[in-house]
Amino acid sequence: MKKTWIRLKQALSGSCNDARQRTRRLFTLLFPPACILCRQTIIDAAFAGDAELCAGCYQKQSLNNICCKRCALPLADDAGEAAFCGRCIRQLPEYHYARSLFLYEGGIIALIHQLKFSQKISYARSIGEMLSTLLDAGDLPDCFLPVPLHPSRLRQRGFNQSIEITRVLASKTGIPIEIDAVERQRQTVSQTDLDARQRRKNVRGVFRVSSRMFEYKHVLIIDDVMTTGATVNELARVLKRHGVERIGVLCIARAPVRA
Numbered sequence: 001m002k003k004t005w006i007r008l009k010q011a012l013s014g015s016c017n018d019a020r021q022r023t024r025r026l027f028t029l030l031f032p033p034a035c036i037l038c039r040q041t042i043i044d045a046a047f048a049g050d051a052e053l054c055a056g057c058y059q060k061q062s063l064n065n066i067c068c069k070r071c072a073l074p075l076a077d078d079a080g081e082a083a084f085c086g087r088c089i090r091q092l093p094e095y096h097y098a099r100s101l102f103l104y105e106g107g108i109i110a111l112i113h114q115l116k117f118s119q120k121i122s123y124a125r126s127i128g129e130m131l132s133t134l135l136d137a138g139d140l141p142d143c144f145l146p147v148p149l150h151p152s153r154l155r156q157r158g159f160n161q162s163i164e165i166t167r168v169l170a171s172k173t174g175i176p177i178e179i180d181a182v183e184r185q186r187q188t189v190s191q192t193d194l195d196a197r198q199r200r201k202n203v204r205g206v207f208r209v210s211s212r213m214f215e216y217k218h219v220l221i222i223d224d225v226m227t228t229g230a231t232v233n234e235l236a237r238v239l240k241r242h243g244v245e246r247i248g249v250l251c252i253a254r255a256p257v258r259a
Protein backbone atom coordinates (compact mmCIF):
# COMPACT_ATOMS: atom_id res chain seq x y z
CA MET A 1 0.00 0.00 0.00
CA LYS A 2 2.86 2.31 0.90
CA LYS A 3 4.50 1.51 -2.46
CA THR A 4 1.27 2.36 -4.29
CA TRP A 5 1.00 5.67 -2.43
CA ILE A 6 4.57 6.58 -3.40
CA ARG A 7 3.86 5.70 -7.05
CA LEU A 8 0.67 7.78 -6.97
CA LYS A 9 2.63 10.77 -5.67
CA GLN A 10 5.26 10.25 -8.39
CA ALA A 11 2.58 9.99 -11.08
CA LEU A 12 1.05 13.29 -10.05
CA SER A 13 4.28 15.13 -9.30
CA GLY A 14 6.22 17.46 -11.55
CA SER A 15 8.87 14.78 -12.09
CA CYS A 16 6.75 13.58 -15.00
CA ASN A 17 7.27 16.63 -17.13
CA ASP A 18 4.38 16.47 -19.50
CA ALA A 19 0.68 16.24 -18.86
CA ARG A 20 0.07 13.36 -21.25
CA GLN A 21 2.78 11.31 -19.56
CA ARG A 22 1.30 12.15 -16.13
CA THR A 23 -2.14 11.02 -17.26
CA ARG A 24 -0.70 7.79 -18.64
CA ARG A 25 1.22 7.10 -15.40
CA LEU A 26 -1.94 7.66 -13.36
CA PHE A 27 -3.97 5.42 -15.69
CA THR A 28 -1.28 2.72 -15.44
CA LEU A 29 -1.37 2.92 -11.66
CA LEU A 30 -5.15 2.60 -11.51
CA PHE A 31 -5.31 -0.08 -14.23
CA PRO A 32 -1.97 -1.94 -14.17
CA PRO A 33 -1.12 -3.25 -17.65
CA ALA A 34 -0.44 -6.88 -18.52
CA CYS A 35 3.14 -8.02 -19.12
CA ILE A 36 3.85 -8.44 -22.85
CA LEU A 37 5.50 -11.81 -22.18
CA CYS A 38 3.44 -13.62 -19.49
CA ARG A 39 0.19 -11.63 -19.92
CA GLN A 40 -0.15 -11.37 -16.11
CA THR A 41 -0.97 -8.04 -14.49
CA ILE A 42 2.30 -6.28 -13.70
CA ILE A 43 2.87 -5.97 -9.96
CA ASP A 44 6.62 -5.30 -10.16
CA ALA A 45 7.75 -3.61 -13.38
CA ALA A 46 11.19 -4.45 -14.79
CA PHE A 47 11.78 -0.87 -15.98
CA ALA A 48 10.77 2.56 -14.76
CA GLY A 49 8.59 4.25 -17.37
CA ASP A 50 6.19 2.68 -19.82
CA ALA A 51 7.80 -0.68 -20.67
CA GLU A 52 5.14 -3.32 -20.00
CA LEU A 53 7.43 -6.11 -18.84
CA CYS A 54 7.31 -7.66 -15.39
CA ALA A 55 10.45 -8.12 -13.30
CA GLY A 56 9.99 -11.92 -13.27
CA CYS A 57 9.98 -12.19 -17.09
CA TYR A 58 12.89 -9.77 -17.43
CA GLN A 59 15.01 -11.90 -15.08
CA LYS A 60 14.31 -14.99 -17.21
CA GLN A 61 15.72 -13.38 -20.37
CA SER A 62 19.38 -13.52 -21.35
CA LEU A 63 20.97 -10.08 -21.43
CA ASN A 64 23.69 -9.51 -24.00
CA ASN A 65 26.21 -8.43 -21.37
CA ILE A 66 29.20 -10.45 -22.48
CA CYS A 67 29.70 -9.41 -26.05
CA CYS A 68 32.12 -7.94 -28.56
CA LYS A 69 32.79 -4.31 -27.69
CA ARG A 70 32.49 -3.29 -31.34
CA CYS A 71 29.70 -5.39 -32.91
CA ALA A 72 27.83 -6.73 -29.82
CA LEU A 73 28.26 -10.35 -30.95
CA PRO A 74 27.68 -12.62 -27.93
CA LEU A 75 30.96 -14.06 -26.62
CA ALA A 76 31.81 -16.95 -24.31
CA ASP A 77 31.41 -16.29 -20.56
CA ASP A 78 35.16 -16.14 -20.00
CA ALA A 79 35.90 -13.56 -22.71
CA GLY A 80 36.61 -10.87 -20.11
CA GLU A 81 36.66 -7.11 -20.54
CA ALA A 82 37.62 -5.19 -23.68
CA ALA A 83 37.09 -8.23 -25.85
CA PHE A 84 36.59 -8.12 -29.59
CA CYS A 85 35.16 -11.05 -31.53
CA GLY A 86 37.24 -12.90 -34.12
CA ARG A 87 35.47 -11.19 -37.02
CA CYS A 88 36.18 -7.68 -35.65
CA ILE A 89 39.82 -8.60 -34.98
CA ARG A 90 40.14 -9.68 -38.64
CA GLN A 91 38.21 -6.71 -40.04
CA LEU A 92 36.46 -3.94 -38.15
CA PRO A 93 32.88 -3.24 -39.24
CA GLU A 94 31.95 0.07 -40.89
CA TYR A 95 29.91 1.18 -37.85
CA HIS A 96 31.72 2.33 -34.71
CA TYR A 97 29.68 0.67 -31.99
CA ALA A 98 26.71 -1.67 -31.57
CA ARG A 99 24.58 -2.38 -28.51
CA SER A 100 21.94 -5.01 -27.98
CA LEU A 101 19.83 -5.43 -24.88
CA PHE A 102 19.03 -9.15 -25.15
CA LEU A 103 20.25 -12.33 -26.79
CA TYR A 104 17.91 -13.54 -29.51
CA GLU A 105 16.41 -16.50 -27.66
CA GLY A 106 13.50 -17.63 -25.50
CA GLY A 107 10.73 -15.13 -24.83
CA ILE A 108 12.47 -12.40 -26.82
CA ILE A 109 12.07 -14.39 -30.07
CA ALA A 110 8.35 -14.75 -29.33
CA LEU A 111 8.07 -11.05 -28.52
CA ILE A 112 9.72 -9.92 -31.75
CA HIS A 113 7.70 -12.42 -33.82
CA GLN A 114 4.47 -11.12 -32.30
CA LEU A 115 5.46 -7.55 -33.05
CA LYS A 116 6.40 -8.31 -36.66
CA PHE A 117 4.05 -11.04 -37.76
CA SER A 118 1.03 -10.76 -35.44
CA GLN A 119 0.58 -7.02 -35.82
CA LYS A 120 1.26 -6.31 -32.13
CA ILE A 121 2.41 -2.79 -32.93
CA SER A 122 1.67 -1.70 -29.35
CA TYR A 123 4.66 -3.82 -28.24
CA ALA A 124 6.93 -1.33 -30.01
CA ARG A 125 6.31 1.15 -27.19
CA SER A 126 7.61 -1.26 -24.55
CA ILE A 127 10.54 -2.31 -26.73
CA GLY A 128 11.43 1.33 -27.42
CA GLU A 129 11.29 2.08 -23.70
CA MET A 130 13.64 -0.83 -22.96
CA LEU A 131 16.00 0.19 -25.79
CA SER A 132 16.20 3.72 -24.45
CA THR A 133 18.13 2.35 -21.46
CA LEU A 134 21.01 1.60 -23.88
CA LEU A 135 21.39 5.24 -24.96
CA ASP A 136 24.58 6.84 -23.71
CA ALA A 137 23.72 10.32 -22.40
CA GLY A 138 27.30 11.46 -23.06
CA ASP A 139 27.33 10.24 -26.66
CA LEU A 140 23.89 10.92 -28.13
CA PRO A 141 23.44 10.88 -31.92
CA ASP A 142 22.28 13.76 -34.15
CA CYS A 143 19.55 11.55 -35.56
CA PHE A 144 17.99 8.09 -35.32
CA LEU A 145 17.80 6.04 -38.50
CA PRO A 146 15.48 3.01 -38.44
CA VAL A 147 16.55 0.33 -40.96
CA PRO A 148 14.13 0.73 -43.90
CA LEU A 149 12.10 -2.16 -45.30
CA HIS A 150 11.73 -2.71 -49.03
CA PRO A 151 8.43 -1.08 -50.17
CA SER A 152 6.90 -4.47 -51.07
CA ARG A 153 7.71 -5.84 -47.59
CA LEU A 154 6.28 -2.66 -46.06
CA ARG A 155 3.03 -3.08 -48.03
CA GLN A 156 2.80 -6.72 -46.97
CA ARG A 157 3.38 -6.01 -43.24
CA GLY A 158 1.67 -2.63 -43.12
CA PHE A 159 4.32 -1.08 -40.87
CA ASN A 160 8.05 -1.04 -40.23
CA GLN A 161 8.70 -2.32 -36.69
CA SER A 162 12.04 -0.47 -36.52
CA ILE A 163 10.31 2.85 -37.25
CA GLU A 164 7.69 2.19 -34.55
CA ILE A 165 10.41 1.39 -31.99
CA THR A 166 12.42 4.45 -33.02
CA ARG A 167 9.44 6.78 -32.59
CA VAL A 168 9.59 6.03 -28.84
CA LEU A 169 13.31 6.90 -28.67
CA ALA A 170 12.73 10.11 -30.64
CA SER A 171 9.86 11.25 -28.44
CA LYS A 172 11.79 10.50 -25.23
CA THR A 173 14.92 12.36 -26.32
CA GLY A 174 13.76 15.00 -28.83
CA ILE A 175 16.38 13.68 -31.28
CA PRO A 176 15.04 13.67 -34.87
CA ILE A 177 14.16 10.45 -36.68
CA GLU A 178 14.93 10.09 -40.40
CA ILE A 179 12.30 7.95 -42.08
CA ASP A 180 12.54 8.79 -45.80
CA ALA A 181 16.21 9.68 -46.15
CA VAL A 182 17.26 6.10 -46.87
CA GLU A 183 15.51 3.75 -49.31
CA ARG A 184 15.89 0.02 -49.69
CA GLN A 185 16.13 -0.52 -53.44
CA ARG A 186 15.73 -4.28 -53.63
CA GLN A 187 14.75 -7.28 -51.57
CA THR A 188 17.57 -9.41 -50.20
CA VAL A 189 17.55 -13.17 -49.68
CA SER A 190 17.94 -14.53 -46.14
CA GLN A 191 21.53 -14.12 -44.94
CA THR A 192 21.64 -17.07 -42.58
CA ASP A 193 22.99 -19.68 -45.04
CA LEU A 194 25.53 -17.39 -46.67
CA ASP A 195 29.19 -17.05 -45.76
CA ALA A 196 30.69 -13.66 -44.90
CA ARG A 197 31.68 -12.80 -48.50
CA GLN A 198 28.27 -13.84 -49.89
CA ARG A 199 26.53 -11.75 -47.20
CA ARG A 200 28.44 -8.63 -48.18
CA LYS A 201 27.62 -9.26 -51.86
CA ASN A 202 23.96 -9.91 -51.03
CA VAL A 203 23.48 -6.46 -49.49
CA ARG A 204 25.91 -4.46 -51.63
CA GLY A 205 24.18 -1.41 -53.13
CA VAL A 206 20.87 -2.20 -51.47
CA PHE A 207 20.44 1.27 -49.92
CA ARG A 208 19.97 4.61 -51.62
CA VAL A 209 20.78 7.49 -49.27
CA SER A 210 19.47 11.05 -49.69
CA SER A 211 21.93 13.95 -49.59
CA ARG A 212 20.02 15.07 -46.47
CA MET A 213 22.20 12.66 -44.48
CA PHE A 214 25.16 15.01 -45.11
CA GLU A 215 23.65 17.15 -42.32
CA TYR A 216 24.53 14.59 -39.64
CA LYS A 217 27.83 13.71 -38.02
CA HIS A 218 26.60 10.98 -35.63
CA VAL A 219 23.81 8.64 -36.72
CA LEU A 220 22.31 5.83 -34.66
CA ILE A 221 20.82 3.00 -36.73
CA ILE A 222 17.89 1.22 -35.05
CA ASP A 223 17.06 -2.40 -35.87
CA ASP A 224 14.98 -5.05 -34.14
CA VAL A 225 17.29 -8.07 -34.48
CA MET A 226 20.90 -8.07 -35.61
CA THR A 227 21.93 -11.44 -37.01
CA THR A 228 24.88 -11.36 -39.38
CA GLY A 229 25.26 -7.58 -39.15
CA ALA A 230 25.80 -7.42 -42.93
CA THR A 231 22.75 -5.20 -43.52
CA VAL A 232 23.64 -2.52 -40.95
CA ASN A 233 27.27 -2.74 -42.06
CA GLU A 234 26.26 -1.92 -45.63
CA LEU A 235 24.06 0.92 -44.41
CA ALA A 236 26.97 2.29 -42.36
CA ARG A 237 29.29 2.03 -45.39
CA VAL A 238 26.95 4.17 -47.49
CA LEU A 239 26.37 6.66 -44.66
CA LYS A 240 30.12 7.20 -44.36
CA ARG A 241 30.21 8.07 -48.06
CA HIS A 242 27.60 10.72 -47.22
CA GLY A 243 29.87 12.36 -44.67
CA VAL A 244 28.61 10.71 -41.47
CA GLU A 245 31.57 10.39 -39.11
CA ARG A 246 30.18 8.32 -36.25
CA ILE A 247 27.69 5.49 -36.69
CA GLY A 248 26.16 3.29 -34.03
CA VAL A 249 23.68 0.43 -34.07
CA LEU A 250 21.06 -0.22 -31.40
CA CYS A 251 18.97 -3.36 -31.47
CA ILE A 252 16.73 -5.25 -29.13
CA ALA A 253 18.32 -8.67 -29.71
CA ARG A 254 21.59 -10.00 -31.11
CA ALA A 255 21.73 -13.49 -32.57
CA PRO A 256 24.88 -15.57 -32.51
CA VAL A 257 26.29 -16.18 -35.97
CA ARG A 258 28.86 -18.53 -37.39
CA ALA A 259 32.11 -16.81 -38.29
Ligand SMILES: [Zn+2]
Nearest residue numbers: 035038054057
Ligand atom coordinates in the same frame (compact mmCIF):
# COMPACT_ATOMS: atom_id res chain seq x y z
ZN1 LIG B 1 5.83 -11.20 -17.28
Ligand SMILES: [Zn+2]
Nearest residue numbers: 068071085088
Ligand atom coordinates in the same frame (compact mmCIF):
# COMPACT_ATOMS: atom_id res chain seq x y z
ZN1 LIG C 1 32.77 -8.00 -33.09
